Amino acid sequence: MKPQFFEKTEIDTISERLEEERIFHAVQTSDNHKETYGQYFTPYSIADFMSSLFPATDKPIRLLDPGAGIGILACSFMCRILKENWQTSSIHVSAYDIDNNVFTTLNENLAASIAAFKNSDYEIQTDDFLEKAAIEYVWHKDRKYTHVIMNPPYKKIITNSKERYYARILGLETVNLYSAFMGAAISLTEDNGYIVAIVPRSFCNGVYYKPFREFILKNCAINRIHLFESRDKAFKDESVLQENIIIMLQKNAVQQNIRISYCNDDSFADLSEFEVPFSQILHENDKEKFFHIPTKKQVESKISEKYSNLKDLNIKVSTGPIVDFRIKDLLLKDYAENSYPLVYSVHFKNHRFSWPQKSKKPNAVLISEEVKKQLFPKGFYVVVKRFSTKEERKRIVASIITPEDFVKNGMTFENHLNVFHADKTSLSENIAYGLVCWLNSTYIDEKFRLFSGHTQVNATDLRNLPYPDFGNLSKIGERLKSEKEWNQTVFDNLAGELEK
Ligand SMILES: C[S@@+](CC[C@H](N)C(=O)[O-])C[C@H]1O[C@@H](n2cnc3c(N)ncnc32)[C@H](O)[C@@H]1O
The missing domain is CATH 3.40.50.150 (Vaccinia Virus protein VP39)
Structure with missing residues (x-):
């Protein structure tokens, strides 16, 4: 029975x-x-x-x-x-x-x-x-x-x-x-x-x-x-x-x-x-x-033999400098003349900048001596969220900021974001688009999961990833710029061409 x-x-x-x-x-x-x-x-x-x-x-x-x-x-x-x-x-x-x-x-x-x-x-x-x-x-x-x-x-x-x-x-x-x-x-x-x-x-x-x-x-x-x-x-x-x-x-x-x-x-x-x-x-x-x-380590070094790293490309990645709870008094719900835009992850939609937003997060920070030191001048930057949720399909979500997104010559970033920049100045345009494409590709998501078992993406993790050389990164950037709609297939197709 x-x-x-x-x-x-x-x-x-x-x-x-x-x-x-x-x-x-x-x-x-x-x-x-x-x-x-x-x-x-x-x-x-x-x-x-x-x-x-x-x-x-x-x-x-x-x-x-x-x-x-x-x-x-x-x-x-x-x-x-x-x-x-x-x-x-x-x-x-x-x-x-x-x-x-x-x-x-x-x-x-x-x-x-x-x-x-x-x-x-x-x-x-x-x-x-x-x-x-x-x-x-x-x-x-x-x-x-x-x-x-x-x-x-x-x-x-x-x-x-x-x-x-x-x-x-x-x-x-x-x-x-x-x-x-x-x-x-x-x-x-x-x-x-x-x-x-x-x-x-x-x-x-x-x-x-x-x-x-x-x-x-x-x-x-x-x-x-x-x-x-x-x-x-x-x-x-x-x-x-x-x-x-x-x-x-x-x-x-x-x-x-x-x-x-x-x-x-x-x-x-x-x-x-x-x-x-x-x-x-x-x-x-x-x-x-x-x-x-x-071993995992050998795979990591094999990857780096084939690709460039951020240092070769003269690109830096930093954690957003503004720790908001330390400067509560300077935070503004709405942007005003005497402030600068303060960027949070809520300010990105479909990999592009979408500011200001009506949310619990502030949109701006009052000008102060400290804040002035943390400003990024008008230009092209790439931003990656530091924390994704378990439900999100991808660990790395990258978005672009362009000069048109600036309401004045400067904005700054909250601590839950990572920012790609060229020594605190603008990246070149095609490189910025190239980074968005590369970082959002499934290939990179898989590589990231090799090193990290958790959902947090730190600046060090981003530095350890493989990147195409300057010419190739620029090439995919130029192609991405001309794509009207950005989605996973677009990112993967463009990034995939470098793998061939
Ligand atoms: C390592 S256990 C694995 C059992 C099961 N396959 C599992 O994964 O849970 C190996 C099994 O092989 C059986 N076994 C040992 N010598 C055998 C033989 N010569 N022919 C058939 N089975 C044998 C043992 O009794 C034992 O149940």
Whole structure:
């Protein structure tokens, strides 16, 4: 009989229940048992992330979960299909495990998560996965899965063991159960099928794993690599101190750029992603075939090799100098002759200056000796808000100020803004427009998210971003100036031309 919690097939209920069962297992199972079976279950948030990597499809799915435990990985994939309502014509799940203790829960979980689909079924194989894979390979019953999702057992395997023997049948000489499992899963995957695995990072280098790296390179393209920045964060309920990576492979597919992502822990709150060419992962002529996974820092410096920085361009960026609560007495709701415009983020609409505004914010500041020192003369400036809200799609929102926006020769900026200027004087016109285009591009937003996990944009962050050289910045500025309507497509198309 189906357990009650699944009757509604509510995804949240499923995920909560799997988490409860995982934590129960982590606490109740002896270390000895866990070690014997290489048994550490995957936190649901990680399983959910792994499932999210598969591209959506409406073709029949034949999913393999080798070393399935209580079925967290396979169930999370079913949840994704359900949540996104894929029009998949049929689903078949094969789950392997050899531990008698998990079968009942595994059976309940698979039964319940697959119940929502028509034309679906599952099987639980209680045989040794490696042995079964070797037999299927020998009998040419391999290449039958379209998807594999796996967190294989981790255990060294000695030279004359049966595991080494089975792996050898599959054409792989390897030293650990996890790499043997992955090799076997690759063998059982059809061409263009996907394998998503969470495994220790150790196979990426080291002489013992060279045959395994060669096996991967011969049979698969690497699509995606995800890293957890802290060693102990992926399996924090267990005492697993391995550095783990999530890797997505595609069987016999053409190798393209590889998407790398980082996050600190299993909440994925600060996920940052970027793409690197394959040559950056596998260096040309590297006889050892090491997989070099770039760190965030390396990516940052690569970016700066290709582009200019603000210093090269003679552009400065400063935080708005006026801290309003310190000069409350000088603030004016409305502009008057004896004042200067004081600019807040409310004074920008669709990336252009829109002042004065009826709002809670002042529009002007009375002339004083202190204020006079903080004035920017009539000219072209670019302004970026320092604080965006979580709901805003973009972190960096840049707007232009032109000489026509000045009611007199000077205005100043409140502290919640960043201002681009040329040593407190006007930027050249095309450069100012170029900056607006560049800073508002999706490309820059993605680069910014590499360095920063929060919504605040400081002057230092803006200094650390890559910028095109003077000529190119000026060129896109000139083009943007002639565009009547500014929107994301316009920014991205113009900025994108520099990327070609
Ligand atoms: C690291 S756990 C992962 C469990 C599950 N995939 C998850 O992510 O929560 C590995 C599982 O592989 C199973 N296992 C170990 N050796 C196996 C073998 N030779 N064949 C099939 N399963 C095996 C263990 O019992 C364990 O449940």
